[in-house]
Amino acid sequence: MDRLMRIGPVDDWVRTVAAHLRADPVTVGAEPADLDPLLEDGSVLLSCGVPGLHAVLLRLIRRDLVATTPLGWVPDADGASRELAGWLHLPARPTLAADVAVQGTPREVRLVRDDHGGLLLHRGRLSAWRGGRFGGQSWHDDQRAADGPLRRVDVRPDYAADCAVVAEVRAPDLLRRVRTTRGRSVQTACDEARAAFDGLTHPRPVTRWTWYADPRQHWLLRSP
Known part of the structure; x- marks a missing residue:
């Protein structure tokens, strides 16, 4: 199983996910120097909110890895993360979301970009x-x-x-x-x-x- 990358504090939600996966979360920042060493394994297992997911995908884009790196996302419990997870048809319960993040089938999701490189x-x-x-x-x-x-x-x-x-x-x-x-x-x-x-x-x-x-x-x- 991939390492569980955590962007943000480790709260009860994250501890539930980590215990279910029997994995210790690796807490990282959202800066390129923090993320780049963890994006070279061929796939990514990520626990974070929407800003963290944004940061990881932006690094994958800029390193030309976004189309070839399967990403498993365990959304946080905040409203924005739950809404995006619903749009992407991911489970709301953290343990079910964790199972999908590890075992799910990679699916292509189109990207929305902006003219400032984001x-x-x-x-x-x-x-x-x-x-x-x-x-x-x-x-x-x-x-x-x-x-x-x-x-x-x-x-x-x-x-x-x-x-x-x-x-x-x-x-x-x-x-x-x-x-x-x-x-x-x-x-x-x-x-x-x-x-x-x-x-x-x-x-x-x-x-x-x-x-x-x-x-x-x-x-x-x-x-x-």
Whole structure:
């Protein structure tokens, strides 16, 4: 069995997983220097939340290993991890999730990337850098999703489709209007905005951002 990599504190949830697998978790950080030595075994067994999974997959992408390295993920108990696990059809109970992470069949999962070299697994958001509203134009493929003042642009992968993302554009009016669109690429040009993704935040303000479902790239998730 692969070593159980743990990104984050070892709590009762993790101890339950480790006892079930009869494995001592190897606690690591999410930096490249911490992860790289553990990504050379040909497969990965991982216990973490969404930000940790994001970090591991980003390293596999940058080392050109993402399409050939089966990854078993035991999600944490927080809401974001549970939601993503549900989208990916992974069990909610930690012991069942651990069994799938070890014994499951590798399945190709399409990747959603961004034009700054990153990826999106769960939820992404563009919002005003200094709070409040911001001006912007947003396009979803050839559909204009927004043109004018915005509260935020929310994006998530659509794992039910082969290669798609869902965008929700929120206007700042009293009706709190939301426009939902689906397609392969969401492009936004705007005033200075904050880009957040998978529980992480881009360190600098951005004025352009694109999330797109890449038909050429996938990762291998051990699945039921």
